[in-house]
Amino acid sequence: MKEIQSIVSINEGKTDVLVFKNKESKKGPGSKDKVPFYNPSMELNRDLSVLVCQWLINNSNKPVRILDGLAASGIRGVRFTRELDGNFDVTINDWNQEAYILIEKNIEKLKLKNTIALNCNLNSLLSENNFNYIDIDPFGSPVYFIDSAMRSIYNNGIIACTATDTATLCGAYPKVCLRRYGAVPFHSIVMKEIGLRILLGFICRAAGIYNKGIKPLICYSNDHYFRIYVQITNGTTKANDSMKKYSAIKSNELIGTQTTKKDIGPMWIGALQDKRVIQELRTILFEKQIKTKNKSWILLDLLEEEADAPNFFYTTDGLASDLKKSPPKKETVFEKLKNNGYNVFRTHFSPTGFKTNSPITEIKSVF
Template identity: 35%
Template sequence: MKLTEITEGRTKLFVPKEEKLLKSNEVFYNPEMELSRDISVAITNVLEPETFCDLLAGSGARGVRIANETNARVTINDLNPKACELARENLNRNGVSADVRNSGANLLLAGARFDYIDIDPFGPPVRFLDSAVRAVNSGGLLAVTATDTGALCGTYLSACQRKYDAVPLRTDYYNELGLRVLIASVARTAMRFGFGIKPLFSHCSAHYFRTYVQVLGRSANVKGTLENIGYLQHCFGCMGRKYAKLGEIESVCSCGERFRNAGPVWRGGFAEEDFCAKMKEELESGTFGKKKKALKLAGLVEKEQTANLPFYDVHKACKKLGASSTSMDGILTGLKSGGFEAERTHFSGVGVRTDAGIDELKKVIRIRK
């Protein structure tokens, strides 16, 4: 295996020198996930967990960085013995220590407990969620990545049904819907074991979804989590959308077209504003290769928590009305002057998140034609 030396954050790493990212690679390392690893380090320093588990470590880049750049006691695990050897080499390279395990992920979790468990698989995370929920300490964090975006976004309907027990829908905001299906899957797993969740930070970046959720005990937290699980009803006729609980689902939109339904989805906020602010402080003060990108992402996610309905694609709304595309700033100003919340979204450069309905948005677009 050919290795090359790189630097991420304050950590030097030997990583496989591969031309293509394949599951079959001798040891898996994805340079495109540096942003995700930067955010993990920042979040760990904000929360200050005593113990951290890099469950599916691959090259061990995330776990080695956590060991080197935070105060957490780290466990690095992978089923591939060569990956474990490389992780140990990288720990030694940086003069830090961690408990390196060569075990199946679910087997490891069956006999251990952690404050922060990171699940970053090649594909869907669902087969690890039961074990992770039982192994994380109450009040601890689960960080969950899903790279099977085709299933979550509605390209492969049956795959989403099989893996996430949910129906996706290919809408203008398919990426947000995919993230909400993922969070709902984590939440439903937690509730089966008597826990609730609180998403502290979630995002969609490039080829993956990522959510960081706090796992909480007590019946009040479970009840609050249940209240945030529902279905998304979308009208392809007028572009309207709304959330509904089971038993409250309507068949027909106010425009006369039939609704299409997706879910179960998470209908609450997918981040906490105060937590995003703390993240930004940590990112600003630390050494991160993707600092600028991470700060922009955290800022957008923070601001868009003002409304929970999925964002509107402004260009497609203009096209629906036969109007020429108008500026995003003009749309935001028009909505805010009408008394509505309105912000850009990290999901799309032409998306606006607002608590205004589709009719109010159309009025603003018509005025600014």
């Protein structure tokens, strides 16, 4: 039986938007068989995309063509038009007929200029058009759209995507991960960082096919999803440089106490964040009307700190359990390692996590 879709007006940023509200559904927002309803838990995800688009416009000397490719109600796209300043246009697309009608309604109600609604298969749309910013926000994995996005993106444009298949990327279904991403995941304390890097590795590989290189600007894990913003640049040198950061690793390189040597990946082993971009995003955040301002600020602060850190992290509780000791305070570990001359960084992947250039033997002695 078809479930009843009610349309309600909600507010995000400085925009009032009509969205589908499905009160009867007991299924999560990821269920595929009906018109997608509004997911308030993704507000921070949409807020940060507004900041990244503003950054792109601020750093472009040409009009910026923005695509909200899997738009549902169109909330992200209409927010772009309402909340961005500068020279840009917005295309809002969804192949679902009811979603498309709602997008049109939103554009009409808000009297949006430079904004069009489309009712296309995203892969066809990307095959025939070029954009400077492509947003891919699917149910599950974005892999089905990456090849066409790579062909569509203009030089130095940004591909932004969400992945909600985190269980697969984090190692709950290794066979699925191998088929979908061509990589072996690792179910462990660092599984989220590995999952994020496997997703980026897939994108790096797809870019390489078209002689393009990737530069992750801001990539993070939050709630039940991963989100990445990657700048794509044309040229074989850029592509080759990126491919140098695409590699498998051994599991015993990750956690000092790990004895098994398992091949993990291949994955992206380069930086996950661009510090300068994050600093500029924080300035933009300060200027925008954003309801998740505090949460976004805290996340950006952690990501900025992590931009200088080495890959992968330890957790105080994980190490304590390996060493059969009770976990010390994170602050104490930080202080002692710093006193011994090492750098220590917090990580957004885990509240008890830390990244450091200290050898594991020194960390153990601190414990």
